[in-house]
Amino acid sequence: MPMPTTTFTENMAGLLPEHSIPPERTVSCPSAFAAAAAAAMEAQSSPKAEEARAEASRGATATTEQRHHSPAPRPLPFGNRWYVRLRRPVQCSVFMLFLLLPWLHSQGFVGISGSLYALNVFNVPFADPVSAMQALLGGLVPFSLWAGAGIVLLLALLFGRVFCGWLCPFGLLSEVAHTLRRRFAPPKATPPASSPPTAYRQWFRVRTGLCLLGIILAAWLGFPVLNSVxxxxxxxxxxxxxxxxxxxxxxxxxxxxxxxxxxxxxxxxLWCRVCPQAACLALAAACTQQGFGVAWNATRCTCPRHARMCEAACSLQLPVRRKNGPPRSECVQCGDCVTACAKACTAPQGQALHMGFEKR
Amino acid sequence: MNSSRREFLRNMALAAAIAAGSGPLRAFAASQNDSPEKWIKGVCRYCGTGCGVIVGVKNGKAVAIKGDPNNHNAGLLCLKGSLLIPVLNSPDRVTQPLYRKSKNAPLEPISWDKALDLMAAKFRGAIDTHGPNSVAWYGSGQCLTEESYVANKIFKAGFRTNNVDGNPRLCMASAVGGYTTTFGKDEPMGSYSDIDKATCFFIIGSNTSEAHPVLFRRIARRKQAEPGIKVIVADPRRTNTSRIADLHIQFRPGTDLALMHAMAWVILHEELDNPRFWNKYATFMNLEGKPATMEEYKAFLEDYTPAKVAAICNIPEAQIWEAAKTFAESTASTSLWCMGINQRVQGVAANNLIHNLHLLTGHICRPGATPFSLTGQPNACGGVRDGGVLSHILPAGRSVTNPKHREEMETLWGVAPGTISDKPGYHTVAMFEALGKGDIKAMIICETNPAQTLPNLNKVHKAMANPDSFIVSIEAFPDAITLRYADLVLAPAFWCERDGVYGCGERRYALIEKAVEPPAQCRPTVNTLVEFAKRAGVDPKLVAFANAEEVWDEWRMVAKGTTYDFYGMTRDRLRKESGLLWPCPDETHPGTLLRYVRGEDPLVPLDHPDKIFFYGRPDARAVIWMRPHKGAAEEPDAEFPLYLTSMRVIDHWHTATMTGKVPELMRANPHAFVEIHPEDASTAGIAQGDSVMLETRRDSMALPARITEVCKKGLVAVPFFDPEKLVNKLFLDATDPISREPEYKICAVRIRKA
Amino acid sequence: MKPFFTPLRPPGAVAEQEFLRRCIRCGQCVHACPWQAVRLAGGWGKTRNTPVIVPRHTPCWLCMKCPPACPSGALDASVTSMEKANMGRAIMIKDQCLNYKGGTMCWTCYDRCPLRGKAIILEGGILPTITDACVGCGVCEYVCPEKAITTVPEKR
Structure with missing residues (x-):
């Protein structure tokens, strides 16, 4: 048997969502993946699945047979490995930072001040664009707020919604709650969806609509309504x-x-799908497909149509196996799908999903 | 605009409604719970103003306080005084004797009997092995007169040592020196009532408004009532006092001698002096203390022309002219001064120069015209100055070095001739040096907190930690820093928990009557001292006192016939009256407002040829001294470029062992700070509230900045009340050569942002 | 937070209506305050998470560190001097003041006023009187031993 490859994420007490793997087997071992692969194989027998597989592996060179020959999971590419390893500690530290900020200030550390509405990190301003837009209703706001909002939007343009995946304390709580729930009460095995989930389009509309409504309300009521929620x-x-x-x-x-x-x-x-705070970030992220994000290399994708390990791993239930990866407006760049892909990957060329700037 | 106006009105209405609602309710609640059964007369525990108070008692507990309407303060109190009840009722008290087995051990309760035996054994042992000068008493201007008197008698006649000193050395020794060198006898000739008659106030080195608020109010009221009255304030800080001033002279610290010489120069130059007065009542003394003439004095003053002095003091020349003219031309000028003059290495000289101005112009010994030294502690004048409880003096103006005086005291005390040592004992700074060197083995510290108040504290702390020493502290409050170094702590009755006499700054003696019982094991200090003396082998006849009243009667006898004669102030009379001013030689005498004046002062014979009789001087002439201007002991230099001075805040008194118990006062002024002029602050890059590192040659200390224009540029000021920031570690312990009072007011410092 | 009261805002705050629009509730002024005098309003209303000063709890010492910290102009960053803080004004309820009641003289408010001698003067050298220079920092309200001073927000 090949050496077990245990990634950091997996070690974090199963915080990684596992769709098809029973909780007692969350610690990675090749036999678990073999079993999963076998289960996936069985799923292929239906004609619908056959068709979906054909659709999914358009232009793919990898075949089912090849997967059988190399069943070993692979380590993530170096950069991606650190990306997924660092994310949870960063999320936790950011939350801790905000919890400890008054104490830090009392100890003389004043480099960072503010909150996620507007933040000052060693004199570099960051600002929530939605807050900035609402503040604009009160008149021209100082340049630093615009600069802060601009920096945040630029980050969203380049890196997608990293704010949601890396900094947002509620995102952290929501992810942890989601993971724990999956772990202690795994959902009943539902038949895999026949088509890629498209509900995200609704979320986008709802979110943008909420945000617009909030801004109108803010103008009408005379205070930043959205900041209250x-x-x-x-x-x-x-x-x-x-x-x-x-x-x-x-x-x-x-x-x-x-x-x-x-x-x-x-x-x-629920919340992260419609969070009005993310509306501007989502818009900025959607402006380009060239920025940082999950890329899907269709030629390497060997999973059958109905065994979407990556999509099952996505806590936001986004379609992953698309030309440009998951929708940039919705993806919070958590990398769960990439990890899941690596686990399931049997292709000798490497896994199909990875994070980076290149798109295919 | 309109809406904000409406908003404001609504807020106003609400605020008023809340206030109106709470006011009567509070009054109602107070009247329900705290209406006292009886009111008992006393004196405020705090400053040397000596305001009369009456304490309301209910069910044996003090519940209220108000000003005594019959005393000089006419029913008025300052905030500190009006909040004395929480201090009295504070649960934070030393309630039983505590003993520390070794210097590092904690204080542990011990019985009174054991404590006194132990203390007596230590003192007796020290005297037997190392001689009488190995024990010392460090008293206080807050002890009752009776306590100071008994201690003085025990040490000087019983133990035969003159190592008797006290914290008045730190506060008014220079004023004593000034009065005695100029007039021959200590204590001012005027009284607080002169404030109501003066038309010009010359306030120098005193922040009356914060240190003596009730007196300041009297001055301010006077100025308000008669707008023509002039107030001249000379102070390097723009204090509250200076805000009512017509002229504020913000001179460079330590140049006040030059300033006053320049004023004298102007007075003579403009012929505003009173030759009839100084020809008859004054004499001149030159640098060496030899008699001199007016011509020599004038020649001496040529070094201090206004032009020269304006440069020395860093003030406009016109201010000197105006100050001198205003002072001399007024119908009655009163000078008031306090620690700014006294706590200096030139303290006595500065005192003399104030007297000079009065003697030259004849603004003396008339109602409203007097040089009046304000005092800091409630009983420094009465108990310590008059009682002679310092190392170089004996009761009622007698001197240790004068054989006749010693003989008198030996007779009065009924001890063998030669009992009283002819050598002055250690003054305060030397006393603690001796403690550190091991020359003093056992010491009693009574009702004072030297571990916070002495200058150059690190040295003092080291001395007090000397393992060979045995320090007894009689202290009511357990948070006093001194207790950290005490081997034995005795629990005294506090303030109106025992009866006794306080003598305030205007020669007024007033009785504090016992209003409440002390907590469980606290004992009146007089009883403690008597008991200790008996056990330490002092002749029981010397301390045959059953209570404070008997001590008072003996002390009246001792003072009888002296210039301090207050024989007429019997205990019964003091119970009836709200204080009397000595001289008061018999029981029918109403007390004396103006000393040295025929018809006023009972000690001046009614058939005396002159109106004024300075009977303290052999030639009956007061002295106009030629004291050359000298700077401070430590002037700023390149390394330490700024002046550092110590100051007071209105909310706290001394080391805040008392005021620190009052939440209202702590709220107003919780911590020490450093006052910096905006220009000095911006030079050092310091913003409001920043932590500022103060560095002197002794120590360094970080304090939060309070940037105001109160301090003159180049001067920073720190208050010394905060027990957590012992700012006296920064000051140097250079002392005045005559009065031995340390220079708290000036040292060199540098500041930087901490 | 007292109901119906317009809360007292940190120094340099623009008029209340505009303040509510402009303030993005980021808390930077709270962090900037070395005295923890600036605090966040609670509740659910439109003032939630806005900075307020409750003088009776902790007053503003006018260190003027918060206006430059505000990113959104709710606190006017150009306000750097104490005299222009313009937070409100103090109102003395004279029948509660020890000086006006008589018997006790108390200058705590005068003495601790950051604009000593300007915002509170001693009338005739004796009676504390609040002048038009008062900016409403609330220090006097905080230190007053008799609670005889109330600070109300009033822009000028």
């Missing part, structure tokens, strides 16, 4: 509300906790 902002201000006492913390936590509960109960990540 901003979960990342609220969570990053938690430590400041904590200064006001326990009651204030409970009030601040009410909305995030309610949303989390709803997400746990439904088993879906």
């Amino acid at each position: 901003s979960l990342p902002g609220e969570l990053s201000l938690l430590s400041l509300q904590a200064h006001e006492g326990m009651a204030a913390v409970l009030v601040a936590l009410a909305l995030p906790v309610a949303v989390l509960l709803a997400e746990v109960l439904t088993g879906k990540r």
